[in-house]
Amino acid sequence: MHPPDYRATRARTGKTFLAYVAGLVLILVLTMVNTVYPQERVLEHQVKAAFLYKFGNYIDWPEGTFESEDDPLTIGVIGADDLAEGLREIVRDKTIKGRPVVVRTLESTDSLQTTHILFIGRATRSYLNSVIASTRGKPIVTVTETEDPLAQGGIINFIIDNDKVRFDIELAAANTSNIKISARLLGVARKVITATSS
Amino acid sequence: MKPIEFLNPIRRKMLATMMATTAIALLVAGGTMLILDLRTYHNNWIKDISAQIELLGLSSMAALQFDDPAVAQENLSLLRIRPEFQAAAIYDPHGKLFASYVRDGLIPDFPRIPENDGIQINGGTIDAFRRIIQGNQILGLVFIRADYKLTQNLLKGLGIVAVVIVIALLVAMLISGWLQSFLINPILAIADVAREVVTKRDFSLRARKMSNDEIGALAEAFNSMLEEIESRTDELETSNKVLEKEVSERRKAEEEIRRLNQDLDIRVQKRTAELEAANKELESFSYSVSHDLRTPLRAIDGFSRVLADDLGDNLSENAKLYIGKVRDSTQRMGQLIEDLLNLSKLSRTDLRPNPLDLSVIAQEVVDNLRQSSSDREVDVSIWDDMKATGDARLIRVVFENLLGNAWKFTSKTGNPRIEIGTIQEENKSIYFVRDNGAGFDMDYADKLFRVFQRLHGQSEFPGTGVGLATVQRIIHRHGGRIWANSTPGKGAAFFFTLTDSGNTRGQESI
DSSP states (O other): OOOHHHHHHHHTTTTTHHHHHHHHHHHHHHHSSSSOHHHHHHHHHHHHHHHHHHHGGEEEOOTTTTSSTTTEEEEEEESSSHHHHHHHHHHHHEEETEEEEEEEEEEESSTGOSSSSSEOOOGGGGGGHHHHHHTTTOEEEEOOOOOOOOGSSSSEEEEEEEEEEEEEEEEEHHHOOOOOEEEHHHHHHEEEEESSSO | OOOOOOOOOHHHHHHHHHHHHHHHHHHHHHHHHHHHHHHHHHHHHHHHHHHHHHHHHHHHHHHHTTTHHHHHHHHGGGGGGGEEEEEEEEEEEEEEEEEEETTTOOOOOOOOOOOOOOEEEEEEEEEEEEEEEEEEEEEEEEEEEEOOOOOHHHHHHHHHHHHHHHHHHHHHHHHHHHHHHHHHHHHHHHHHHHHHHHHHHHTTOOOOOSSSSSHHHHHHHHHHHHHHHHHHHHHHHHHHHHHHHHHHHHHHHHHHHHHHHHHHHHHHHHHHHHHHHHHHHHHHHHHHHHHHHHHHHHHHHHHHHHHHHHGGGGOOOHHHHHHHHHHHHHHHHHHHHHHHHHHHHHHHSOOOEEEEHHEEEEEEHHHHHHHTTTOOOOEEESOOOOOEOOOOOHHHHHHHHHHHHHHHHTTTSSEEEEEEEEEEEEETTEEEEESSSSOOGGGGGTTTTSSTOOOOOTSSSSOSSSSHHHEEEEEHTOOOOOEEEETTTTTEEEEESSOHHHHHHHHHHH
């Protein structure tokens, strides 16, 4: 079983691919910049958006989460509107495991029912815990970007390490939510926390 | 018979066959195994590399997606436990090197990325490329460079095959000695016997049967052949001995015969000499007797004539008659003595053969006869031109006697006839004198040619009985034969030959 020919793939994907490549080049260039300035925060959010999209490939949701094979995968974003914008650009016309990707900007935890990945931005710092609490027991991969690991109840947490966007994975939380994270994703995580450190 | 020299070629041939078979079998097997081995190596190595590159791609997928070269690097570093991988690298979708690994001691040298996935073999190395794809996105590309030890494996395999062949040949050589004792020794044993049979010519030798296979059958066949030859040789020798014995016996018999013949020859010569001596003695005796008898006879004749002349008329008629009878007797006796002397002379005079014309001689004799008795009328016919070889004086005597006889015995026949002629029989001339006179009884034919034998009385036909004996003597001395046949009262015929035709010719040539 061989992957499709490179050129054939390019011919089929056409513009989409070129756009993707261009975006990726931009991201890679930006990630090499040493210091993070306000506009670099935007770039940081771009990288995090790309990561958010890519996580979907390495995560298995419990059975029954999706109603059908082509049920869309929904990424919810709270408190990071610019990230949501970037993410929308990235996931346009893309699929994860054959599912279309939908990005939803959430104001609160009101409609978490159909959300599969939930990004909780820094802006929600004040009510982060309540948001996380509301997702507890649900098959939602919560992604945070806080520097304080002890305060976390989310599954994935972005951090900046060595001027690069990295992430830690709280495996215990994932297990609680009955979510399976691929070992390959665990392999590239900065840290994998297997038990709650309380 | 040249000696059979074996330089043990069967041993060598068998060894060579074994070695060749072993070598060929091992070469074929080794070659096949080597090719299969190399193919397996190649296929397995390609599979291994493909699996490895696939694994690397999968394990590096997340690292590429989440931009974590360190993780990718770690993944690549795992290749350390597989030293046959020289280098590996992961490129990002733009062709930029994302992570790399180089085996210790090697200088990093990563290729410009080719566009296609695939495997390339460049001499001792093999390069493999594979894109990392997720869904329809290309996340990056994995490159692996590994050792490709086909040539080394080939050389190693060849070395092993060579060593195996050498060892196998050595073992085969050692085993062949052992095998030969099974296979060749029986043959060599037969060959030895054959050589011995030929050199010693001893057919009683036998080959030992050492096995129950074709060689054993050969030994048996050889033995039965030897048996056959032996029995034939024996038979031949016995028959030779018998023949030899026969030959020697025959030789002895021949020797005996020769000895007897010699004895006989000697005896014959002795007898002949004795006979000749006796003959001569007899002849000289008869000559001297005849000669000595003449003198008193002449005296008797002379004195009786003187008595008749002197007394003349004084004698009585009776006395005259007696004296006449005395004188007749003396004359007859004188004639007899004359004839005997002639006969004995024949034995002593030498034969002088010459070509003769018998017709002429016969004519002369007849002329003489006509003169001496002119009162008789005899019809004489003589064949012309009867040629022969002989002594003229003696042949004349023959004709005088034969014609005289014919003349005499036709004296009482009317129309007397005498014929002298010749018959040719088997290249031989037979001469004859035939008359129509008194003839003789054939019962007495064997007495005809004996001395003093007369078939007619003196008063009937006068004669001494010596003539035909003389004729026979002459004919015999000429190497001829004489015989006669007759019917009494109707005439007689005398036949004679003078010599064998060969003798005739031989005498003619003298």
